[in-house]
Amino acid sequence: MKDENFLKENNARHLWHPMGAPGDLQSNTPKIITGASGVSITDIDGHSTVDAVGGLWCVNLGYSNDVVKEAIAKQLYDLPYYSAFAGTSNPPAIEASYAVREFFAEDGMGRVFFTSGGSDSVETALRLARQYHRLRGEPTRTKFISLKKGYHGTHFGGASVNGNNRFRINYEPLLPGCFHLPSPYTYRNPFNETDPAQLAQNIAAAFEDEIAFQGANTIAAFIMEPIQGAGGVIVPDASFMGLMREICDRHGILMISDEVITGFGRTGDWSGARHWGVQPDLMTTAKGITSGYFPVGACLISEAVAEVFEKDNSGEAGIYHGYTYSAHPVGAAAVIATLAETKRLDLKSNAAARGTQLYEGVLKLAEKHDIIGDVRGGHGLMTGIEIVSDKPAKTPMDGATMARIHQTAYEAGAMVRLGMHNILMSPPLTISEGEIDTILSALDAGFSAA
Ligand SMILES: Cc1ncc(COP(=O)(O)O)c(C=O)c1O
Numbered sequence: 001m002k003d004e005n006f007l008k009e010n011n012a013r014h015l016w017h018p019m020g021a022p023g024d025l026q027s028n029t030p031k032i033i034t035g036a037s038g039v040s041i042t043d044i045d046g047h048s049t050v051d052a053v054g055g056l057w058c059v060n061l062g063y064s065n066d067v068v069k070e071a072i073a074k075q076l077y078d079l080p081y082y083s084a085f086a087g088t089s090n091p092p093a094i095e096a097s098y099a100v101r102e103f104f105a106e107d108g109m110g111r112v113f114f115t116s117g118g119s120d121s122v123e124t125a126l127r128l129a130r131q132y133h134r135l136r137g138e139p140t141r142t143k144f145i146s147l148k149k150g151y152h153g154t155h156f157g158g159a160s161v162n163g164n165n166r167f168r169i170n171y172e173p174l175l176p177g178c179f180h181l182p183s184p185y186t187y188r189n190p191f192n193e194t195d196p197a198q199l200a201q202n203i204a205a206a207f208e209d210e211i212a213f214q215g216a217n218t219i220a221a222f223i224m225e226p227i228q229g230a231g232g233v234i235v236p237d238a239s240f241m242g243l244m245r246e247i248c249d250r251h252g253i254l255m256i257s258d259e260v261i262t263g264f265g266r267t268g269d270w271s272g273a274r275h276w277g278v279q280p281d282l283m284t285t286a287k288g289i290t291s292g293y294f295p296v297g298a299c300l301i302s303e304a305v306a307e308v309f310e311k312d313n314s315g316e317a318g319i320y321h322g323y324t325y326s327a328h329p330v331g332a333a334a335v336i337a338t339l340a341e342t343k344r345l346d347l348k349s350n351a352a353a354r355g356t357q358l359y360e361g362v363l364k365l366a367e368k369h370d371i372i373g374d375v376r377g378g379h380g381l382m383t384g385i386e387i388v389s390d391k392p393a394k395t396p397m398d399g400a401t402m403a404r405i406h407q408t409a410y411e412a413g414a415m416v417r418l419g420m421h422n423i424l425m426s427p428p429l430t431i432s433e434g435e436i437d438t439i440l441s442a443l444d445a446g447f448s449a450a
Pocket residue numbers: 057117118119120122151152153154225229230258259260261286287
């Protein structure tokens with residue numbers, strides 16, 4: 001490896017990072033992470049912190065799972081790559097599809113289409129939804145409905161259903177025929193509704209209204225995250241997803257549950273949809289499917305949707321979509337090992353217990369620090385903290401103060417993630433009670449420095 005000075009000096013000079021302005025990153029050097037162990041990361045200066053971000057909502061198993069590492073290494077020697085485009089397959093891909101299907105059988109999922117990540121999975125689900133309606137003789141069903149504050153990746157399809165304008169404006173015009181409903185965000189919403197159950201009813205009514213306006217026979221699918229992640233960890237009322245499911249059913253609209261974050265135990269259940277007692281038609285996954293050790297995603301297809309493709313007589317059921325790395329043998333080996341480890345360690349139960357500890361700890365911090373406007377979580381290891389400079393006015397905290405909170409917390413032992421004036425946390429699901437306490441005391445230090 002090149003020496004430290006070379007790395008620091010060249011970091012953002014040649015490398016453009018996702019989700020940042022190239023010029024800013026040249027003047028504010030990103031932290032260079034050189035190693036990791038358990039749930040902690042170490043930077044180039046030798047400073048170690050608990051990773052409350054879990055890489056990027058993905059390192060569910062922590063950084064030291066040798067079972068997954070060895071499976072990846074072995075597969076590299078057996079077969080490092082072969083295409084899975086129709087005509088060829090490979091043993092780990094077949095086994096991985098079996099394992100993923102089994103993992104999500106309780107959600108009604110019957111088939112697996114592998115991708116290279118979350119955006120790919122969303123793109124796949126949107127396309128399959130349109131094709132499904134064409135195969136059933138309803139080719140006018142092409143539109144998509146989604147929620148504001150939702151994040152569905154950065155492909156043009158995903159950005160079009162994305163509910164945060166930061167990911168949209170510079171890339172417009174996006175896909176036509178995409179419409180957005182209010183988010184189940186009690187802290188700020190156009191209804192001024194603070195009761196989550198009532199807010200869920202209001203959004204359901206807005207959905208009905210939009211369907212009547214657009215015409216049900218023009219709408220292909222509704223996509224939502226069971227708990228909105230990147231948008232600020234927005235936890236809906238327990239009734240919300242079921243209400244949306246019932247409306248979709250009544251109007252022949254497919255429901256896509258975007259489980260890129262919520263899948264594989266993060267909510268305290270094996271999927272976010274299961275957490276709310278809902279069976280979607282399609283699910284999109286990535287991240288926890290390999291604990292971030294290898295880039296893999298999967299779009300999952302319910303038995304009923306699969307049947308329409310598999311029993312087609314029109315000759316139009318060919319899926320002319322997919323990726324060079326779909327069903328990659330090394331990625332598939334990572335999936336098999338990750339799912340086995342995820343189940344063996346019962347990650348969902350630890351996520352539920354430690355998630356409650358983190359959430360309750362942050363609620364206590366909110367009693368001490370007036371800059372905490374809203375605390376969201378309590379459903380597994382996803383916690384969001386909204387920081388404000390004026391609590392009654394809910395004024396979003398300025399960027400410089402957010403950066404100071406972040407840096408102080410980092411120095412005090414926890415890497416957290418900033419999403420504008422929100423602090424987002426999604427630590428590895430293997431985290432211990434003591435490590436959650438470390439995150440809480442680091443946050444306390446961060447807030448004290450605001
Ligand atoms: C809910 C959701 N969908 C899709 C994506 C996009 O995934 P990727 O970044 O792997 O393309 C993300 C990424 O964070 C996500 O949180």
